[in-house]
Amino acid sequence: MITASKSDAVSQDGLLPDLPNGPLSEYRRKASFNWKDMAMFLEDEDIIAFKNKIFSTLESDPLFYRQPGVDLPLEKYRELTFLRCKKIFEYNFLTFEATMEKPQKMLVLINCLGMYDWSLSTKYFLDTQVFGVAIGNTGSERHETILHQTQNMEIRNPKTLLPMPGVMVGDIGRKLGQNGLDNGFAMFHNVRIPYENLLNRTGDISSSGNYTSAYKDPKQRLGASLGTLSSGRVSIISMVVTNLKLAITIAIRFSATRRQFGPTEKEEIPVLEYQLQQWRLIPYLAAAYALDYFSVGFFFNLIELQIGILMKDRSPRQAELGKEIHALSCAGKPLASWTAQHGAQECREACGGHGFLAMNRLGDIRNDNDPNCTYEGDNNVLLQQTSNYLLGLVQSIHEDNAPCESPLGSIHFLNDYKTILKRKFTASTIRECLDCAVALDAYKWLVCYLLRESHDKLQQEKQRAANDFDARNNSQVYYCRSLALAFIEHTVLQRYYDYTHDPSTPGSLQPVLKKLCCLYGLWSLNKHIAVLYQGGYFAGELPGRIVQDAILDLCAQLKDDAVSLVDAIAPPDFILNSPIAKADGELYKNLWSAVLQGEKVLERPSWWPEFCCNKPVIGKPRSQL
Numbered sequence: 001m002i003t004a005s006k007s008d009a010v011s012q013d014g015l016l017p018d019l020p021n022g023p024l025s026e027y028r029r030k031a032s033f034n035w036k037d038m039a040m041f042l043e044d045e046d047i048i049a050f051k052n053k054i055f056s057t058l059e060s061d062p063l064f065y066r067q068p069g070v071d072l073p074l075e076k077y078r079e080l081t082f083l084r085c086k087k088i089f090e091y092n093f094l095t096f097e098a099t100m101e102k103p104q105k106m107l108v109l110i111n112c113l114g115m116y117d118w119s120l121s122t123k124y125f126l127d128t129q130v131f132g133v134a135i136g137n138t139g140s141e142r143h144e145t146i147l148h149q150t151q152n153m154e155i156r157n158p159k160t161l162l163p164m165p166g167v168m169v170g171d172i173g174r175k176l177g178q179n180g181l182d183n184g185f186a187m188f189h190n191v192r193i194p195y196e197n198l199l200n201r202t203g204d205i206s207s208s209g210n211y212t213s214a215y216k217d218p219k220q221r222l223g224a225s226l227g228t229l230s231s232g233r234v235s236i237i238s239m240v241v242t243n244l245k246l247a248i249t250i251a252i253r254f255s256a257t258r259r260q261f262g263p264t265e266k267e268e269i270p271v272l273e274y275q276l277q278q279w280r281l282i283p284y285l286a287a288a289y290a291l292d293y294f295s296v297g298f299f300f301n302l303i304e305l306q307i308g309i310l311m312k313d314r315s316p317r318q319a320e321l322g323k324e325i326h327a328l329s330c331a332g333k334p335l336a337s338w339t340a341q342h343g344a345q346e347c348r349e350a351c352g353g354h355g356f357l358a359m360n361r362l363g364d365i366r367n368d369n370d371p372n373c374t375y376e377g378d379n380n381v382l383l384q385q386t387s388n389y390l391l392g393l394v395q396s397i398h399e400d401n402a403p404c405e406s407p408l409g410s411i412h413f414l415n416d417y418k419t420i421l422k423r424k425f426t427a428s429t430i431r432e433c434l435d436c437a438v439a440l441d442a443y444k445w446l447v448c449y450l451l452r453e454s455h456d457k458l459q460q461e462k463q464r465a466a467n468d469f470d471a472r473n474n475s476q477v478y479y480c481r482s483l484a485l486a487f488i489e490h491t492v493l494q495r496y497y498d499y500t501h502d503p504s505t506p507g508s509l510q511p512v513l514k515k516l517c518c519l520y521g522l523w524s525l526n527k528h529i530a531v532l533y534q535g536g537y538f539a540g541e542l543p544g545r546i547v548q549d550a551i552l553d554l555c556a557q558l559k560d561d562a563v564s565l566v567d568a569i570a571p572p573d574f575i576l577n578s579p580i581a582k583a584d585g586e587l588y589k590n591l592w593s594a595v596l597q598g599e600k601v602l603e604r605p606s607w608w609p610e611f612c613c614n615k616p617v618i619g620k621p622r623s624q625l
């Protein structure tokens with residue numbers, strides 16, 4: 001294990017307390033790096049201190065006490081979420097000034113509260129941010145009153161809490177997750193909306209009925225109006241990565257402590273030693289790292305867009321930035337939320353029966369993550385926005401009449417479209433595949449190929465179909481949908497590759513980070529193997545086989561680092577709230593203690609006498625008279 005220097009260690013110990021010794025210590029000793037170095041490389045001291053403050057405040061407040069696995073009645077859960085939400089207002093973890101100074105803290109706060117409970121986080125941020133930012137970014141001074149009313153909880157009649165005349169509101173009922181959040185409906189019957197309520201930042205109507213807009217170009221106006229809608233999707237990418245981090249922490253710590261049959265009868269071995277367990281979990285750990293890096297960087301891109309909106313930037317670059325962020329977020333949300341969804345399910349199963357026990361939290365993580373695939377736009381519908389953006393570039397690519405340029409550079413590689421399409425997979429050994437550039441090159445080819453195929457398919461369908469609507473619909477499966485996903489996977493991988501190969505990345509961490517990068521790349525690429533063969537990039541048995549062997553090799557190389565990799569991203573035990581995944585690794589002691597603390601755990605059920613009298617006469621229902 002590589003250790004930190006003395007001065008680093010002093011500041012680390014204050015921020016990151018040592019983890020308790022126990023059954024996980026052996027893996028921690030075997031790690032190729034120091035988990036504290038990794039934690040402090042991933043987040044700066046200020047962010048770690050901010051997280052510690054939030055976590056310790058919640059842990060010290062009895063209102064935030066919770067018992068693992070207890071299923072609260074709906075009404076009680078919503079009441080508790082509301083009370084906690086009010087308390088979060090009081091704690092005021094993030095002032096307006098602090099947000100302006102370091103906007104990333106907003107994302108950190110969303111995720112810290114979400115790690116505790118997503119119902120609480122979503123409730124708090126829908127009120128304070130989603131609604132507020134939408135009004136702030138698309139309205140003007142005349143809408144400030146609405147923002148004040150929201151902050152003072154005045155969304156009905158402030159004295160009676162009854163809806164205003166003509167407005168009907170109601171509750172839509174129990175959902176599959178996030179039940180602390182009360183989703184409702186609203187209906188308006190002959191309600192006159194005052195003219196001043198029109199959100200008028202990009203266009204207005206004068207009292208005489210004339211439309212005016214400071215934007216001459218309708219496309220720029222559209223971008224400015226809709227740009228603000230990207231913030232939810234960008235934030236969701238980070239939220240779902242947080243879920244993946246929670247789930248993988250639980251599954252890795254469990255797998256490192258749960259023992260089963262080994263090669264000899266003498267000793268049982270941790271299930272993490274099994275190749276199958278490694279292959280099921282470690283790629284999700286790599287995905288958590290790669291997507292986490294993407295989510296943070298992409299949030300900074302969003303901040304740049306929002307500053308432009310606030311500064312009334314009407315440049316073509318600002319409009320292009322809005323379009324690119326829209327295209328990336330419309331594929332980034334699907335990729336990240338599906339990865340978290342599949343990852344949470346795999347983690348649940350990888351923990352066997354213990355994973356199905358509610359108190360271990362994988363069910364809640366999975367269910368609370370699930371609506372991220374739907375809200376802020378259904379994943380499959382959103383992917384079409386990304387493929388539309390890419391298809392819009394085809395003409396310039398074919399005719400070489402304009403370079404493919406975008407503010408964030410995600411499409412720059414398409415300038416080499418024709419050359420890339422002529423390339424073939426050239427690696428011939430597993431060793432060569434352990435260089436992440438191999439997966440990255442394959443992705444460049446894949447995106448170009450799917451772009452060409454999707455474009456051709458769309459043209460064919462346009463000739464065949466009666467209208468553009470059908471043509472577009474019939475070009476999604478295996479074409480545009482795959483294109484959008486391959487494009488975003490390439491973007492995530494390219495960014496992670498650049499980061500892990502950057503000379504400023506500490507030498508002690510580079511080897512493990514590069515392995516994670518390579519594993520994420522090959523594992524993701526492996527899902528496209530049919531297309532790689534179909535388009536002729538792969539030929540013969542060798543490419544498919546060495547890619548798969550390289551994945552297994554990387555999993556084996558990373559298994560001794562896995563515990564320290566989750567230590568670097570795990571929240572404290574109180575927040576993780578999963579007895580099988582506490583940092584001390586005392587799986588059975590912690591599970592047993594949580595079971596015994598359950599309410600009425602040793603009592604007979606209240607209906608026990610039914611068992612002893614009125615015994616059923618098989619095949620003869622009793623008369624109800």
Ligand SMILES: CC(C)(COP(=O)(O)OP(=O)(O)OC[C@H]1O[C@@H](n2cnc3c(N)ncnc32)[C@H](O)[C@@H]1OP(=O)(O)O)[C@@H](O)C(=O)NCCC(=O)NCCSC(=O)CCCCCCCCCCCCCCC(=O)O
Pocket residue numbers: 106110122125126129130133219222223226227228229230231232235236322323326374375376377378381382385388
């Ligand atoms: C966009 C649609 C999918 C499709 O719409 P259309 O059918 O009109 O498609 P077109 O292809 O014709 O599009 C028209 C045109 O517009 C461009 N466009 C569209 N959107 C954008 C955009 N955002 N930016 C830029 N440009 C945009 C598009 O590219 C086209 O341009 P061209 O003509 O040039 O091609 C649409 O149907 C759609 O959006 N559907 C989804 C609806 C939706 O998202 N609803 C959301 C409801 S609210 C909700 O679900 C809430 C759930 C709870 C969420 C909880 C989590 C949030 C917590 C986050 C906290 C946030 C913190 C914020 C931090 C901060 O901001 O700082």
Ligand SMILES: Cc1cc2nc3c(=O)[nH]c(=O)nc-3n(C[C@H](O)[C@H](O)[C@H](O)COP(=O)(O)OP(=O)(O)OC[C@H]3O[C@@H](n4cnc5c(N)ncnc54)[C@H](O)[C@@H]3O)c2cc1C
Pocket residue numbers: 175178183371374375376377378380381
């Ligand atoms: C927990 C939760 C909270 C929410 N909160 C809010 C909120 O606060 N405010 C708000 O306004 N909304 C909210 N929503 C609604 C959410 O934004 C929508 O559910 C979402 O945008 C999807 O739209 P829909 O439900 O109408 O799906 P539909 O459009 O009915 O889609 C149903 C199915 O049809 C398919 N489909 C639809 N159109 C196409 C197409 N063009 N091509 C191919 N397939 C298609 C979809 O893929 C999907 O499988 C919330 C939803 C959830 C789950």
